[in-house]
Amino acid sequence: MNALTKPDRTIAACGLALYPFALTLPLFGSSNAEPIVRALGIALTAVLLVGAVRRAPLLGLTAILLGTVVAVALVPTPAPWDDDGARQTTLFAFVSADMALGHLVAVRPRREWIVGITLSVLFQAGAIAGFAHPPDLIALNVIALLALLVACMVGLRARERRQHAAALRGQAVAEAVTAERLRIARELHDMVSHSIGVIAIQSGVASRVIETQPAEARAALEAIEATSRETLSGLRRTLVALRRAEPGDQAPLTPGTGLADLDRLVAETGDAGVRVDVVREGEQRPLPPDIDASAFRVVQESFANVVRHAGTDTCRLRVAHGERELVLEILDEGRGAAAGSSGTGFGITGMRERVSLLHGEFSAGPRPEGGFRVLARVPLPGGER
Incomplete structure (x- = not known):
């Protein structure tokens, strides 16, 4: 990660600084937007943090988790939709955090991605507990857990391939x-x-x-x-x-x-x-x-x-x-x-x-x-x- 050039570091810093402002666009850009559209907007906003995720994967993951939770808490309820539907559907925005977690598992030492997994579980479980009705808690938690496990497995697979390629190069x-x-x-x-x-x-x-x-x-x-x-x-x-x-x-x-x-x-x-x-x-x-x-x-x-x-x-x-x-x-x-x-x-x-x-x-x-x-x-x- 330290091999990134100066332009890469500049891009990472700018993306991290612009992320909070860009996150407000899918939240307040249109009061009549469907919840799934808001969720996609929140997820896509995390593209700004690609540079930060590459340079410091754990920092980038933490920023995405914080931004997504805040977005879920502040999303306005559109008139045609009930409160629960809007907030529950917006949880789809956590897909970008799962992708960042997969990258963290693939490239960083075990102690860092264990911290990343712990943060992901806590943030996503807390968001689900705060914005879902009790009948939906189990289903939403299972879905979130499965998505997190898939991200970890993809990251581990990528890690094994990198290690194998490094071993072949060394040989x-x-x-x-x-x-x-x-x-x-x-x-x-x-x-x-x-x-x-x-x-x-x-x-x-x-x-x-x-x-x-x-x-x-x-x-x-x-x-x-x-x-x-x-x-x-x-x-x-x-x-x-x-x-x-x-x-x-x-x-x-x-x-x-x-x-x-x-x-x-x-x-x-x-x-x-x-x-x-x-x-x-x-x-x-x-x-x-x-x-x-x-x-x-x-x-x-x-x-x-x-x-x-x-x-x-x-x-x-x-x-x-x-x-x-x-x-x-x-x-x-x-x-x-x-x-x-x-x-x-x-x-x-x-x-x-x-x-x-x-x-x-x-x-x-x-x-x-x-x-x-x-x-x-x-x-x-x-x-x-």
């Missing part, structure tokens, strides 16, 4: 935060793991040949420097993208990464001591950015696992561009199961998550004939699988 926010956290984790893992693998291999080479083969050691150190600079540049781009991204905006963490960078990745893997034989099938064509980036990351992580765990100096990459799907297959003849033990398993998990988000199929495991195989099938837009 959606939590899921979005988790998904974004996992996305960032995958990007950082894939970005760093390959580079660290290259650096580890090259530093090992440099330490072994630094005295006997200075030229080869120098080449290894240069490869370490280049890889380190590239990794730092990628991390810097990631941090800039995260700082600039708007809430809920999935800004690309590594702009431009895709299968077009395969040649560079193959060269880096070769520098790390693993020669990659690349087999391309089908007609190469531009891919959607999300598929292109994810395909590159799957290949990058697979190469990193081969470098770190396979214990082999060769592997094979097959990139098949079909009409309906993109197929990536990475094979090696190394130690097999060891190639899948990427630390705590984040590498394989990250690849599986990437492919799953694209509604594709992913498998990774030892080959019966030895070595390890990674296979990813990603459906392409416009093709049914």
Whole structure:
């Protein structure tokens, strides 16, 4: 309620101030008006208090109850109608108070709407007792009570729907935060793991040949420097993208990464001591950015696992561009199961998550004939699988 703007507060105050004056119009505007017309006029006058009911529901309800009771007490008796008929029919004006009570129940804490229910019961029961004949008391009280219960039930239903919608929004926010956290984790893992693998291999080479083969050691150190600079540049781009991204905006963490960078990745893997034989099938064509980036990351992580765990100096990459799907297959003849033990398993998990988000199929495991195989099938837009 406190979120209302200044114009809303002004409208609420003006409505509250004009209500007593507008209430006199249905009372004294015409001495020959039928009681039901007066009752509708009194009820409709409460429209002025909509702003007050929105800002302070309990205050608005109290104002409507007071105004309605006063109107019932002051309504003039038209000549064609008897006193009881006029006053009893005018009690229809309490319908606006019931609507305000329903809103109070829907939006305010329990202690406030319990106070509102109590006030409604007291005001309406008092009005009925003061302006109705004894034979009509029970019927009028029952009608008033039923109307009040209906208003409360409608308010409770609206309250449940609001709470359910809030719970769904909270769940959606939590899921979005988790998904974004996992996305960032995958990007950082894939970005760093390959580079660290290259650096580890090259530093090992440099330490072994630094005295006997200075030229080869120098080449290894240069490869370490280049890889380190590239990794730092990628991390810097990631941090800039995260700082600039708007809430809920999935800004690309590594702009431009895709299968077009395969040649560079193959060269880096070769520098790390693993020669990659690349087999391309089908007609190469531009891919959607999300598929292109994810395909590159799957290949990058697979190469990193081969470098770190396979214990082999060769592997094979097959990139098949079909009409309906993109197929990536990475094979090696190394130690097999060891190639899948990427630390705590984040590498394989990250690849599986990437492919799953694209509604594709992913498998990774030892080959019966030895070595390890990674296979990813990603459906392409416009093709049914």
